[in-house]
Amino acid sequence: MWRLYRPDAVAVWDSPLVREKLSWYHAVMRDVAPAKFHIAARIEAPRDYRKLETEELWKLHDELAGVFDNEWRRQKTEPDTSLVMRQIPQASLLDVKIELAERQLRRCLLCERKCGVDRLHNRGACFLDHKPHVASFFHHLGEEAPLVPSGTIFFSGCNFRCVYCQNWDISQYPEAGAETKPEALAAMQVRLREEGARNINWVGGEPTPNIPHILKSMLELAKRGVNVPQLWNSNMYLTPEGLNLILHVVDIWLPDFKYGSDKCALRYSIAPRYMEVVTRNLSTICRRGEDVIIRHLVLPGHVDCCTKPVLKWIAENCSRALVNVMEQYRPDYLVLKLEKYREIRRRVSQREIDEAYNYADSLGLTWREVSL
Secondary structure, X not given: OHHHHOOHHHHHHHOHHHHHHOHHHXXXXXXXXXXXXXXXXXXXXXXXXXXXXXXXXXXXXXXXXXXXHHHHHHHHHOOOHHHHHOOOOOOEHHHHHHHHHHHHOOOOOOEOOOOOOOOOOOOOOOOOOOOOEEEEEEEXXXXXXXXXXEEEEEEOOOOOOXXXXXXXXXXXXXXXXXXXXXXXXXXHHHHHHHOOOOEEEEEOOOOHHHHHHHHHHHHHHHHHOXXXXXXXXXXXXXXXXXXXXXOOOOOEEEEEOOOOOHHHXXXXXXXXXXXXXHHHHHHHHHHOOOOEEEEEEOOOOOHHHHHHHHHHHHXXXXXXXXXXXXXXOOOOOHHHHOHHHHHHOOOOOHHHHHHHXXXXXXXXXXXXXXXX
């Protein structure tokens, strides 16, 4: 049925560039290779890993991550989906990740707000305590062509305060949706995959505050032998530790790169040190040769200060990435309510979007195949 809605979701794979840049995701999507979480769930760890102090547990994690990288490189050249059905050890790299993530909840440093809140008893800067809330889950037909149909799971809560947020009714209201346990998250993924989803798309709001529960749901999927690519749809405002927890389980990245200016990031999202944090995280995944589609939403009046610096950085630091240069901005949320944001209370002009597209072309970016 979805092909009737999005024929480009089929045609996009005729592009050699798309197949090259999304080669790992494409293999997992077609069940030719095992999703990364299956590999992580079968990298054996010492059974007494929970007894380790956090610093020692991170050292163990990094050692096991090296083993993972060797196996991942092998799987990229000699994929073996029989791994999906192999027995899972009593303790694994994925278990170690879960333990580290759960410890974060006691003094949360998953995102760069570094609020340090004990989320077992209080709410963090993301408005969330330790219980994840899912606002909705469904087959998304409006994502980039290689992703459609995308099995989206929308979380409530967010660590950003974007004044133009189009999902403000869930991102700024953590009680939206239903409290959900990891087993239920796993059941959602099974259903979405069985109904034809090409991937599981973790989004919100923002998925970062829910890393512990997402990892637990992946372990449940590994036990069930369900193979599906994991997609991280995020503002990428994670700490290095937060990124490291998901680095070996995400098959394709869909990060936002919103601003080319810290001043703009502070004004519109209240996100300090934005460029430093986001470029650090994007550099990490790009250096590893991960599959990535970077989204950039063109804001009215921000082509010179944001769009051009963002596209230039991608061209110079992450040439492997596909880029979605997005013209979908519309005034919403606080932009419509507060006069101080009047300057972005309009749609992007055709001149501005043409300038953005022409600049992307001049940099040699691969964007036409995925931009909507």
